[in-house]
Amino acid sequence: MLDNLSQRLARVVKTIKGEARLTEANTQEMLREIRIALLEADVALPVVRDFVAKVREKALGQDVLQSLTPGQALVGIVNRELAELMGGKAAELSFATQPPAIILMAGLQGAGKTTTVGKLAKWLRENLKKKVLTVSCDVYRPAAIEQLRTVTEQAGADFFPSTPQQKPADIARDALQWAKTHYHDVLLVDTAGRLAIDEQMMAEIAQLHAQLKPIETLFVVDAMQGQDAVNTARAFNETLPLTGVVLTKLDGDSRGGAALSVKAITGKPIKFVGVGEKLTGLESFHPERMANRILGMGDIVSLVEEAQKAVDEKSAKALADKLKSGSRFDLNDFLQQLGQMKRMGGLSSLVDKLPAQFQAAAGQADMGKAEKELKRMQGIIHSMTRAERAKPDQIKASRKRRIATGAGVQVQDVNRLLAQFDQMQSMMKKMQKGGLAKMMRGMKG
Numbered sequence: 001m002l003d004n005l006s007q008r009l010a011r012v013v014k015t016i017k018g019e020a021r022l023t024e025a026n027t028q029e030m031l032r033e034i035r036i037a038l039l040e041a042d043v044a045l046p047v048v049r050d051f052v053a054k055v056r057e058k059a060l061g062q063d064v065l066q067s068l069t070p071g072q073a074l075v076g077i078v079n080r081e082l083a084e085l086m087g088g089k090a091a092e093l094s095f096a097t098q099p100p101a102i103i104l105m106a107g108l109q110g111a112g113k114t115t116t117v118g119k120l121a122k123w124l125r126e127n128l129k130k131k132v133l134t135v136s137c138d139v140y141r142p143a144a145i146e147q148l149r150t151v152t153e154q155a156g157a158d159f160f161p162s163t164p165q166q167k168p169a170d171i172a173r174d175a176l177q178w179a180k181t182h183y184h185d186v187l188l189v190d191t192a193g194r195l196a197i198d199e200q201m202m203a204e205i206a207q208l209h210a211q212l213k214p215i216e217t218l219f220v221v222d223a224m225q226g227q228d229a230v231n232t233a234r235a236f237n238e239t240l241p242l243t244g245v246v247l248t249k250l251d252g253d254s255r256g257g258a259a260l261s262v263k264a265i266t267g268k269p270i271k272f273v274g275v276g277e278k279l280t281g282l283e284s285f286h287p288e289r290m291a292n293r294i295l296g297m298g299d300i301v302s303l304v305e306e307a308q309k310a311v312d313e314k315s316a317k318a319l320a321d322k323l324k325s326g327s328r329f330d331l332n333d334f335l336q337q338l339g340q341m342k343r344m345g346g347l348s349s350l351v352d353k354l355p356a357q358f359q360a361a362a363g364q365a366d367m368g369k370a371e372k373e374l375k376r377m378q379g380i381i382h383s384m385t386r387a388e389r390a391k392p393d394q395i396k397a398s399r400k401r402r403i404a405t406g407a408g409v410q411v412q413d414v415n416r417l418l419a420q421f422d423q424m425q426s427m428m429k430k431m432q433k434g435g436l437a438k439m440m441r442g443m444k445g
């Protein structure tokens with residue numbers, strides 16, 4: 001995510017940190033580097049100017065110059081100002097209304113609106129335990145209504161059907177009535193993609209807004225559009241009072257300018273970012289964590305949060321108990337561990353959140369290859385019977401052949417997996433003898 005910007009700024013940070021003294025000259029040089037990095041990331045010029053001016057003012061202030069580690073103090077300033085630029089504190093969704101809380105979604109066609117409605121439905125269900133109803137007021141493209149039905153079903157939320165023959169206002173009225181009588185906490189309203197210059201379409205969504213009085217009006221924009229995305233959001237905000245922005249496709253090779261300038265240009269915070277095509281690819285937006293990520297300091301908080309979500313506490317405790325009682329770690333346990341890794345959004349999404357120095361190391365390994373290998377291991381274990389997984393040392397030649405055929409691999413792949421597992425098991429044994437309890441205590445802290 002935002003690789004170029006992050007690499008550039010991480011380099012600047014590294015240089016600044018190393019400076020024992022800050023002089024007018026070296027401070028100037030660093031500010032110049034930061035300015036170039038931001039412009040290359042497609043951040044709007046006035047925003048860049050303002051940002052650099054703020055950092056300069058603070059950098060030349062007494063606190064930094066008198067600090068024992070002026071370089072570090074300056075990095076701290078850049079970090080805080082970056083977070084400030086993106087809105088400071090995280091902006092959360094508001095539910096301060098009689099249920100259902102209505103969320104109206106707007107955006108250009110192809111921005112990722114419908115996908116985002118599906119992601120949001122899933123996010124609201126899983127993270128906030130909300131009962132969610134979705135409805136499409138896009139009467140111009142029948143396929144859009146079907147698409148929303150599909151993603152809503154995948155998200156496990158309820159869908160209110162509509163047809164292209166209906167009027168958007170009527171659809172919205174009926175959906176709201178249904179949500180009220182069926183005790184939904186949230187009503188997500190998808191709308192047709194439109195351009196701000198299309199007056200008729202803008203009048204339509206303004207009317208929907210007036211009728212529904214949504215507590216949230218979210219504007220969905222594609223981060224790849226850079227400054228254009230931000231200008232579109234500003235134009236919309238003039239007709240339709242937005243409460244926040246969802247920036248999609250941040251997983252692509254977006255230069256990041258939109259993420260940095262949306263708040264400054266529109267006055268509205270980014271509330272979520274889309275980081276993948278799948279319904280799990282949505283993250284709530286935290287300016288401070290994003291600033292850390294951009295400066296190559298990693299986003300350990302999100303990483304830990306994701307790990308906590310992925311780890312099923314009951315099964316983690318069951319495994320700990322099992323090992324404590326002296327039982328052996330077997331392939332059934334191993335399979336479960338592999339599943340948890342997958343649930344954390346795959347290896348590349350994990351690497352994204354690591355500090356730069358670790359990312360560099362991980363970058364040398366081929367993540368795509370590593371993920372394929374993980375899948376292959378899972379496939380092999382899946383072709384074993386439960387009994388075989390419990391006692392892998394009983395897997396002899398004929399069984400190996402059957403397992404290999406089942407998983408579509410060679411017998412030597414099965415052998416390699418068993419050897420790797422052997423190593424892991426002896427490591428587990430050592431931990432069991434000595435430090436497992438100690439390790440678990442350490443992890444909790």
Ligand code: GDP
Pocket residue numbers: 107108109110111112113114115116193248249250251252273274275276277281
């Ligand atoms: P709409 O016309 O605004 O409703 O856009 P769609 O929801 O149909 O999305 C358009 C395309 O963008 C689809 O191919 C989506 O899979 C893709 N998309 C949406 N959000 C993301 C995202 O966060 N990351 C990536 N890589 N693709 C996305």
